[in-house]
Amino acid sequence: MAFLGNDFIISSTILIVVIFSFLYIYRKKIFKAYYQEIDFDLFEKQIKEYLQTNHPKINFNYKIINSSQNELNPKTRCYTIIDNLVEQFINTDIDTNFTPRPISQNQLWDSYTFNAKPIGTKLPDDWAKRKMVVAVRDNNICQRCGIHTKPENIHLFLLKSIKDGGQFYLENLIIICKDCQKVTTKKDLKYLNIKDELNSFVQ
Ligand SMILES: [Zn+2]
Known part of the structure; x- marks a missing residue:
């Protein structure tokens, strides 16, 4: 080197x-993805x-909160946790072995018994009337996940399906929310409201 x-x-x-000092001082700005400050405790509490x-x-x-601890990127960790929780939501079986609250006879209508018998797949x-009565009986609460559901998002679910001999009597019907409808029919599982809600807690 002489x-x-x-x-x-x-x-x-x-x-x-000078270069290394600069990198050290501004490391948080430079490696933004890895150092993005996330209040993880708050995220955990909120979800x-x-x-x-x-x-x-x-x-x-x-x-999953403990097992994801080694993930360096805090945002990636949050999304890993959310994916796991949404998977659990999807994989929980609906309890079909319970008896819904009874409805008094005077709330029933003339064609009630006649229409309770299924004709083909129709x-x-x-x-719509059955849906309304069951929604009132179930207090607009999804009987699978427990969320309070707006009327436009309410679906009827048959505890015993038609192919297993189930009928449209109110004892065989419960209300479920839009997400649970997607889960029970295995449709549009990518677009669940629960996922959007949980994602909103990742700042
Ligand atoms: Zn639900």
Whole structure:
């Protein structure tokens, strides 16, 4: 190195020190994805609160929170946790072995018994009426996941399916939400409201 001279060595050393100091000081800005500040405790609290309040009938297991600890990117960790919880939501079986609350006889209508018997795969003419009565009986609460559901998002679910001999009596009908309708029919599972809601807690 003698041919380069002392001045060069000193100035390059200073330059290297300056570059590394700069990288160190601004590391958070430079490696934004890895250092993005996330209040993880807040995220954990919010998702647990959300699920407990909105889907109390689903028994979520939170072990993914510990097992994802080694993920360096905090956002990736949050999305990994959300994916796991949504999977649990999808994979929870609907309980078909319970008896819904009874409805008093005077709430029933003339064609009620006649239309309760299925004819082929056709839904009864008074399907909308059945839906309304069952929604009131179930307090607009999805009987699979427990979310309070707006009338336009309510679906009827048959505890015993027609092919298994189920009929349209109100004892065989419960209401479920739009997400649970997608889960029970295995349709549009990519677009679940629960996923959007949980994603909204990732800042
Ligand atoms: Zn539901």
